[in-house]
Amino acid sequence: MYDFAYHRPKSVADAVALLKGKEEARPMSGGMTLIPTLKQRLARPSDVVDLGGIKELAGIKVEGNNVVIGGMTRHYDVASSADVKAQIPALASLAGHIGDPAVRNRGTMGGSVANNDPAADYPAAVVALNATVTTTTGKHTADDFFKGLFETALGEGELITSISFPKAEKAAYVKFPNPASRYAMVGVFVAKTASGVRVAVTGAGPCVFRVKAMEDALAKNFSSAAIKDIKVPADDLNNDIHGSAEYRAHLVGVMARRAVDAANK
Amino acid sequence: MTAETGIGARVKRKEDQRFLTGTGRYVDDLPLARATYAYFLRSPHAHAKIKSIDVSAAKSMPGVVEIFTGKDIADAKVGGLICGWVVKDKHGEPHKAPPHPVMALDTVRYVGDTVAMVVAGSHDEAKDAAEAIHVDYDVKPANVDLARAFDKGVPEVHAAEAPGNLIYDWEIGVKADVEAAFAKAAHVTRMDIVNNRLIPNAMEPRAAAAEYDKGTGNYTLWSTSQNPHVLRLILSAFVLGIPEHKLRVIAPDVGGGFGSKIFCYNEETMVCWAASRVGRPIKWTAERAESFMTDAHGRDHVTHAELALDKDHKFLALKVETIANMGAYLSTFSTAVPTYLYATLLAGQYTTPVIYANVKAALTHTAPVDAYRGAGRPEATFVIESIVSKAAAELKVDPAELRRKNFIPSDAFPYQTPVALQYDSGNYPPIIDEAIKIADYKGFESRRAEAKSRGKLRGIGFSSYIEACGLGPSRVIGQLGGGVGQWESAQIKFNPTGNVQVLTGAHSHGQSHETTFAQLVSDKLGIPIETVEVIHGDTATTPFGMGSYGSRSLAVGGSAIMKAADKIIAKGKKIAAHLMEASVADVVFENGNFKVAGTDKTVPLGAAVFAAYVPHNYPLEELEPGMDENAFYDPSNFVYPAGTQICEVEIDPDTGVVEVVNHTAVDDFGNIINPMIVEGQVHGGIVQGVGQALLENAVYDKETGQLLSGSYMDYTMPRADDVPSFKLGNTVTPCPHNPLGVKGCGEAGAIAAPAAVMNAVHDALAPLGVTHVPMPATPLTVWQLIQSAPRAAAG
C-alpha cells in the first residue's frame, strides 16, 4: 500500500474536522473493503480516518417502532443483537450470513452501506425496510441514498452515523451466493412494513433496485403464488463467469418467492 | 509402546503441535540480517513484443538496490529453465523444446510473464519502483483457447521453435488393432470431454529467500520446494551453474504443494542468482494474485473418447484423442503428465484388450501447465469412468454391473495392460462390493423418490479408479524419457544416548512424514516414538533424495527407511553378539532387544548403540564404531492403489445448484501405517475432486487473454460446507514388491472423485433428457442445461 497519514479520532466532530480540507482523506470503519483496496494499490488516500475509536457510532437502540443501528456496529453485533432478533429477525439473519466470522467481526453497517457494493447484502435491507440513513449532514431516505454502482448520496466528508430500520410485520432475505466470493449474486429482501410491501434486489444489477410489479402483487396478496409469473427483465443485469443476466433475472424470481415463503413462516 | 504408536496406530500428528500453535517456520518467517526484498514486474498482456524497458526513473526511487531485466539475465548467460522429461513423438522425434528464459527478453507470452525484478529495502519500496518502470509493449494477438491451438492462423506462442503450437504428437497402442476391434463392436459409446483447468492454491504461496556468503562463495536458497535436492540439481546443472556443493537448498515447513511446488520456477532462480550480485540476502513471497497467475496450473485437456463393447457388454477397445495444454512454456515435468502419467492408465480396472491413445501437446498464451495432485491419472480416470458410466446408461445396464463384468479378475495379477504398465497386485470386486454396502446402493431409488417429493433431482455415480504411483522404478522412468532416477534415500542416525534422527530425501508439505516415518522406525526398532526425530528438506543435512510427489513418500521413501533400519539391526546384532559372547547367528532382535535364542541373555538396542559410540568393549577389529546407516531404495515397479467412490448428489432444478449429499470411498492402499493420516489424505483429495467437478475453473478471457478467475472473488475453492461427511472403507492387498506392502494414498481422492460426482450429476439430470454436462457443473451451467433440456423438470 501507499503511504498515508493515520488518524483515530474520539468523536464524530473530530472525525469530520479531520476529513475536511485534506486533499484525499478517507474514513475507515472495519477496513474490510478499504484495507484490501489499499493493499492492492487501487486507492491512494492522503489520510485515513479510523472511526473505530468513536464510541457514539457503535450500538443498537430501539426507538419507538424503529431499530437504530450505529454506523460502526459490526455485522456480528447486528446478527447477535436480541433487539434486532426480536424486532426484525430477517435483518439479524442477513447480517449473520455476510462473509465469514472474521469479516462479521470487523465489517460494519456504515462501511457496507457507504460502499454500496452492487453485491452487498445490507443495501437490500435498507431499501426493502424503507430505512433512513442518518449522516453528519442530515437524513437520506433509502430510495434516495443508493445512486448507482458504488455510488451513494454521500457528499465529501459526510459520514453515516446511524441507520434507522422500521420494524417489519413480515420480512425475509434470501440470498443466492456467488459460488466463489459468497457475496450476493442475487439477494432479495421482501418486507411488509407500515409503509407497505417492498421487494429489493441486490447482486443482480449495478445497484440495489426494487421490483414494483412484485410489490404491487404482494400488496394485494402476500404469497409466493402471487408473484410466480412476474419476470424481471434481464436487460440491465450483471453478466459474468458465474451468472448470465438471464440466469440472474430468473434467480430474482426464485429468491423472491422463497423470501415471501420464509416471511410467511 | 508399539500398540499405541506402531504400524496401524492412529498416532496424532507430531508436526501439529507447531503448526497449530503458530510456531512453524516457513520461508517468509526467516529472519535474515540486512535482507532486501524482491518484487517482480509482470506482463499485463497475454502476448506482446517488448520494444523497450526504461528503468532509469525506478532506479532512483527510495530504497532501490538493483533492478534486473531479461537483458541482464541474458548478458550474465543464465541458462533457461528446463523441461526434464523428453517425450518422443510418434515418429521417434523428441518433443519441441522452445526456450524458457527466467525473465522475458523481447517477448511476453502470458499474463504474469516475468519482465523485471526490483530489489529494494522493503517490499513496498520494490513495488513502488516497479510502478515507475516504463515498458513499451507492442501488443500482439494471443490465443488462450486450447481447442483452437492448432487451427490455421491462430497466433503462435513460439513460432520458430514450435510451429503451429505443436509440442508433440504422441501415441501409444496399435491403432489398427483398435480399429479392427471397433469394426466388430456391438455397441460404441462416444464422448467429448473437457477436463477443466485448475489453479493449485496451496495455502502458503510460493516463496524464496537466498543468501550469498562472499567468504566461502556458498549460496543458500530457501524455497517452498517439494524436492529441494532436485531443485538444486536443476539450478546447478542447467540454469545457474553454481556447483551443487556450493549451493544449499532448504525447503523448511511448506504449506501445501499439490504438485505446484515440484517445479523449478523463475522467481527462486532469480532470487538465488541475484543474491551474489546484490551482496545482501533477498526475500520474495508471492502475493496471492501472483500465485493465481504464475503457479503452474493443472489438468486442461480436450478429449474425444470411444469405447467399443461386444454384445455381452465386454469392453473390446478404447480409443482416445487428447489435446493437452502446456501453457506458454514447458514447465519441469509438463510433457510427461499427459503421456506417461495419463495414457498408460487408460486400462483402468478393466480387461480392455486393446487401447489406442493419441495425445497432442499444445502451446497457448497461458501460464505453464504441469502436474497437479494426481497428474494425468485424474484425467485418465475421468475419461474411463465417464465413458463407462455413459455406456451403462446407453445400454440401460447397472453401472456397477458393467464395471464388475469388465474388472481384471482377481487371479490375473500381475496383469499386463495394453498400455505398457504391469499391475503388480489388485483385487477389485471386494472394493466395489464394500462401497455399494457402505453407500446403501440398494436403497438409492427410494432416496431418489423421496428427493423428488421435495422437488430435487437426485443422482448416483460410480468411479472405480486405478493409479500408478510410488514413482518410480528408475529403469522404466529412463526408458520413458525421464531425466532423473526415482529412488529414495534414508539415513538412520542414532545418537550415543539412544535417540535417533531419521533423515529422508522425501519432503513433507502436508503429508505428515514426521509422524508416519517415526511410527515406522519406532515400530521396527522397538523404541519410543518420542525418541525419533524425522528430518527432511535440507540438502546440507539430508542425503540426496527425490522429494515428494506422485504418492511416493511412503512406498519409496518409507522402504528406504526400512532398509536402513535393517542395517541398524544387522550391525546391532554383531555388537550384541560381542557383548553377550554369543554367535551372531544365534542373536535375534525382538521389541527393541537383542537376545540369544533359548537363553535369558539380552542386550537392549540402546546398549548396543552406546557401545558403538563408546567402544570400550567392542569388536573394533571387525566393526566400525558408530550407529549411523543409510540406504537407497529403487522400487522394482510402481504401486497400484485402486478403489471405488460412489457419489450422490441432489440438484435444485430452480437454481441449478448441485449438492453432494453422500460420498463413499473405498480404497485398497495395501498396508496402512496410520489410518487417521490416510483418511485425512483421502478427505483432502475428495474435496479437491469435488472442487474440480463442481466449483473450480481457471478462465482466461478469449479476447484479451486476461485471467478472469484471478482471485478468490472469482475462483471457487471448495469449502467445508460444500461436502458432506465422507464415508470411507478400505480393503488390503499388500504391495508384493516393497518391504512395507504399502501403496500410495495422497492422490487417490482427487483422482476418483470428479468422475463419481459428474456421473451422479448426469444420472440426476438424465430424466430430463440431458446427455452431457461439462465440468465444472456450476449452478449456471446446470441451470442452462435444464432450461434447454428436452423434458421439463416439473414433478
Ligand SMILES: Cc1cc2nc3c(=O)[nH]c(=O)nc-3n(C[C@H](O)[C@H](O)[C@H](O)COP(=O)(O)OP(=O)(O)OC[C@H]3O[C@@H](n4cnc5c(N)ncnc54)[C@H](O)[C@@H]3O)c2cc1C
Ligand atoms: C472476505 C470478505 C467477504 C465478504 N462477504 C460479504 C458478503 O457476503 N456480503 C456483504 O454484504 N459484504 C461482504 N463483505 C463486505 C463486508 O460486509 C464489509 O462490511 C464491507 O467490506 C465494508 O467494510 P467495513 O465495514 O469494514 O468498511 P471499510 O472497509 O472501513 O469502508 C468501506 C468504505 O466505506 C467508507 N466508509 C466507512 N465507514 C463510513 C461511514 N461511517 N460513513 C461514510 N463512509 C464510510 C470508507 O471510506 C470506504 O470507502 C465481505 C468482505 C470480505 C473481506
